[in-house]
Structure formats: C-alpha cells, structure tokens
Amino acid sequence: MAPFYGPRFGNPSSTHRWGREARAALDEARERVARCFNAAPDEICFTSGGTEGDNLAILGGWRVLKEQGKKAVVTSPVEHKAVLQAVHQTAKEGAEERTIDMKPDGQVDLVDARLKITAGDTAIVTTMWINNETGVIQPIAELAALAKAAGALFHTDAVQAFGKVVVDAKQIPFDFAAVSGHKLGAPKGIGAFYIRRGTPLEPLFFGGTQDRGRRPGTENVAAAVGLARAMELALDEREAHWTQLAAMRDRLEARLMERIPDAVVHGRGAPRGPHILSISVPGTDSESLLMALDLKGVAASSGSACQSGSVLPSHVLAAMGVRDELASAAIRMSFGSLSTEADVDRVAELFPALIAKARGLAGVV
C-alpha cells in the first residue's frame, strides 16, 4: 500500500502517467478482489466498508424494484444495524418490512422464511452469512434459493463470513455481498461490494463515473490494494485459520464450561464460525465484566455499543429468545490471527475468577 501514499500518489481518473499508474493498481486490485469472490472485475465495487455495502445493496436495490411494483423487504432480526437501519429506511420509503423468525439456536427459521419470502411482491431479501455476536452461520444457500425462486434480489452481509467460509458467487446465487476490510487486516474505511452482472442498482452517491457510476468519488487506491492483498491472504489461509481458531475457541469454551457449569454459550447448537464465543453467566452483568476484563488487559465486547460507548442490550440475543438477565450478561470473545494459546489459557483462568467475584458481590453463590 505504501507506494500509493508516496511516489505513486496519482488519481486513477487522471489521464497523465501518474494517473495511469494509480489506475493500473486499482484495476489490478479489482481483478484480485473479483477472483476472491470467483467473480468478474466489473462485478466488484470498492466502498468505505460493510455499512456502505449493506446500504448500497438494500437501498439501491429497493429503489429500483419499488419502481417495478415490488413492495416487500425481507430480513432477519439478528442483522447488523447497518442492515436493520437500511431496511427501516426502505420502510420509510414505502416498503413492507418483513422479519423472519429465529430459532433459539440462532439460525433463521426456514419454514417461516418460506412464508415471508413471497413470490412476485418481494423486492429484496437480506440476511447475514455469519452473525457478528454469536458466530452462528445462516443457511445462506437455502435463503438465496428462496429469494431467487420468488424473483427477489438477494443480499448477504458477508462481513464476518469472508475468510471463514467460501463466499463464491458461482456457488451461491447472491446478487449482492458486502465485505469489510478491517475484519481481514486491511485498513479501516475500505470494503468490497459484489454486484452480480446485470443486477439493477441505484447509487447512493451522485457525481463522477468512478466504479461505473455505482460509487462515484475518487477511489482509495492504497486501501483497495491493501484490501485485495488481505482478501487473498484470508482465502489462502482460510482452512488452516479455521482449524486454528476453532481449536482455541473450543478449548476456551470447554474450560469455561468446566469451571462455570451454568454458563450459557449462545448459538451452541447451530453451526458456528470459529472466531466468536458468546457466553452468559447468570447473576453477572456484561458492563462490569467488560470493565474488569479491560482493566486486566483483556479486550472483549458484549452486544453492540451505542455512540456514547455504553453497553446496550443485544437485539440478537433478544431475537433468539434469550431472557433479559442472561442477555445482559453476555460477553463476546473474539479470536483472530493474533490470538494465542497463552491468551486462551489466561482468559480461561481470569474469567472464572471475575465471575466468582461478581457473583460473590451479588450475593449469588
């Protein structure tokens, strides 16, 4: 990436040689990202990240299909806020918002999905591939097939999925897919957006002709190059990475369950990505635990944080039917390529100790 912040600083839209150099780098990055989706370069758009990709797919797709007389937007209640809020926006623009019921294990209920994804009037179906709070993998192939059978567009928020599962545009008929760079080690502020060739889309921004007018604005060349590299590495290492993360996750999960037998692991019964462990211990609260963990040098999270940084109840766990006192105790531990066995062992010791302390203070034995 470094040359594009220095000697190769040209604007890819310029016709002079520095512009052409930057353009070449951007084209190459686009080709590499396309290969990562098993797609063609013209099906790839660079965005600012997952949120933009989700908004572009949902609003951009809806606004075209609305004109064609479609009326429903179907989603699940466990989506990232980028999806949920974009869907709410379509509702403000006249869409009928439909939410697929969840099963207690954290997967969408496909029986209900069949009822909600109605042929003829469904504009777009949007479901995430892997949930960011629980790690639960959604039945994307089935959902995509349902959407296609109903004549609807299908978008998947693949932010958590890319590099964990195979996100292949030739295997699964998704029309849109959003990926975020910083989840893969690329910089923050860059994302890849897949658009199946021929899919109607109204842009969110207006201005230049960059990215075929789908995403006007001077491209972030350095970050796009970084993203391409990060996506390639993530694909190359995908299986080994999965094995390594799953081993750490399983080890931590087993040790925590051994020490805290009444702990609840969310999504345990469903297929899960290897990088997330969401655990609740009755009689504790996530806010205090997160603070105590952080002060011991352990970075974890809970549901989602609001802008002020305070911990909010998880809409994901609520949708799974997790009762309030357990949901408000949820701690989300994430594993990445920098996590080590030693980290796992440390948390396996520290977490039960903090739990014991919290329960002692709360008067729970």
Next chain:
Amino acid sequence: MEVAELGAEVAVAMVAAVAAPRSKPRVLAAMSGGVDSSVAAALLVREGYDVVGVTMKLFKDGGDLPDRPCCSLDSVNDARRVCEALGIPHYVLNLQDAFGRDVIADFVAEYAAGRTPIPCVRCNTFTKFRDLLEKADQIDAPFIATGHYARVADGRLLRGVDDNKDQTYFLWGIERAILSRMILPVGAMSKPETRAIARELGLLTAEKPESHEICFVPDGDYVKVLERELPADAPSLTPGPILTLDGTVVGTHDGFARYTVGQRRRLPGGASEPMFVVALRPADRAVIIGPREHLLGRGLIADSVNWLQDGPPAAGEQVLVRIRHRATPVAGTVLRADATQFEVALDEAVYAITPGQSVVLYDAEQRVIGGGVIATSKRVLPVAM
C-alpha cells in the same frame, strides 16, 4: 480553539501527571464531563491514584438533549477526552434502568402527590453512591470519587469550603458506611480555584458553564417530564380549583403538579396584595394561595431520615437547619428524632418550607448530622389542609 489543537495541548500538559507512578489504590471517578469532576479525576491522577473514569448514562433521551449537564453525547465525549488526556481508562456505564426506577419514577410520583422533589438527592443516594459503588467493587476499586463540593473527614460528611458551592444539601441521604470510601477532591477548594486548576492542567472542560438544571428535565420544564410519564387523566395534571385561605374559589388551574409552594406566576390577579401558592391539596386537587406571610414556617417534620453520625440527635440539641440549597442554615432545636422521623423548631421563621424538599441538619463544626425529606411545615399562620 479547535478541539484537536486543544487535545494536543492537554496531552503535553498532562505528561508529567501521567508519568506519575500509580502507587495509590484504585479509584472509580464519576465523570459527568463537567469541570468539577474533570479536576477531581486530574488531582487524583496527580496524587498517584489508579484512577478509572466512568460516565453514567442515566436516561434515554440524553442524546437528543445536546446541552445537558450530563448524559448527552457531548458530555460523554468531553469526559472521554479528559480521560484520554489524563492517560486513564474511561467507560460509559448504562444505569438507565436503575435511575429511571429510583430517581425519575420517584420524581414523578412526588409531584403527583403534591410535593416538590429533589431528584439529585436520590441520584446521589441510590445511583451514585450505591449502584456506582457496586461497579467499583467489581473492578476492585476501594474508593469512589466525584466532583462534589463537600468534604469527608473522620467518617463524617462536612460542608465544602466554598459556601456558595457547598453540595451537602444533596448528599445527606448516602449510607454512612460509604463515607469512608468517598474521595471528594474539589470539596476543599472554591469554584474559582477548581477552574484555575483546570486551566493550569489544560483540561478542555475548564471553561464549561455552570449547570443548575435537573439533568433529565428538558429546557428546565419539569412538567414535560410529568406529561410524558403520567397518564393524560392523572389527577395532578387535570384542572382543579384555586382557593384563597378562606376557601373562596378564585380560579381554576390546569393541574396542581404544575405549581410549587412559593410560586407567584400563573395565579389569578385582583387581590390587594401579591399572592403566592402556600399549599397544594391533592385530596381535592386544590392550589391554595395566600399572602406572603402565610408561607412562613417555624418548624418542620421530616421523614425518610438518614443520620450521618452515630444515631439520631437528642431532643433539645441545638442544630443548624438548611431547607434549601445554598440557603444559609438557620438555628433550630431538635424536638424529637429517631431512625425514621425528626421534628425541629426554628429560631426564626423562614419562607416556603416545602414538602418533598430536603432538610439537612448541621452542627457548629459544619458537619452534617443527617437529613430527611420535609413532610410537614409548621406554619406561623395556619393553613387549612
């Protein structure tokens, strides 16, 4: 000045403080984003305490009220920036449910019952010095610090040295055992001294204006909160008579909760002398008005009592009595006092001893003896209730 610029200056100014070894115990510092709590935290960092800054999120619509003294996004950001400059961690704690239950619900219920509550008292008693203390326990912090103008010494609560700022009127309700865990760094200073320290340290909150408003009340209009929280047909918000002292109906009002003892605004004219609300009578939804001298009281009965010394004072004990924030305490005598109630007689009559407000008793050494919620005012001239 640009915020970014200011931040850089703060960082430079605080290098020495941050570099100080954290040799002293951990302190949970409650930081509203105002100057007082900023300075409190900064002083503790300078003294070598292991300070952890927290901002409490107390009510839901905070983000929509940009100029709130606390809980707004701006206030949280200010607190976080100060902590960043001090090199200490900062967390936002969501205490909305507890605050809603212990403070806002009581605030509404009190107005609905014809009394005039002070939510800050209950916030200190329950939210700050009970719920927040539990958070301190969770992170092994033996102490909790705030930016209150009050002092703690030898297990007793004392008035702050700045008479103009003393906040003990709001602190009488905290459990006595908690005093030993409180650190109130600005209580020994005047407000100008606090600001001077904030400037000296380059804290970005140094020039923040003073706030006297109730944090969760938008635009100082508490009725909006009542209208939001109470049903539309709540008796306290529905019309009733305005009566003079002899029972003559001189008008109607649109809900007694919109009136406070001592109020002069929004009353019918036509009387030969200025008229004031002298009492609210929820039983018949009456607002009773009368001339100013009918507001005078020479004593009171308080309940919901809390003692910040060993047990209640003895009958006959001479005390200093404060019935209003920043009012000069008046001399009085304890007539009776136990664990739940006390009655005092005042040496001189004072205006508008208002049910629902707090009464705090002090000894001659500025120590808080205890306090309570005013239940009944003993009037100089009788008002039929």
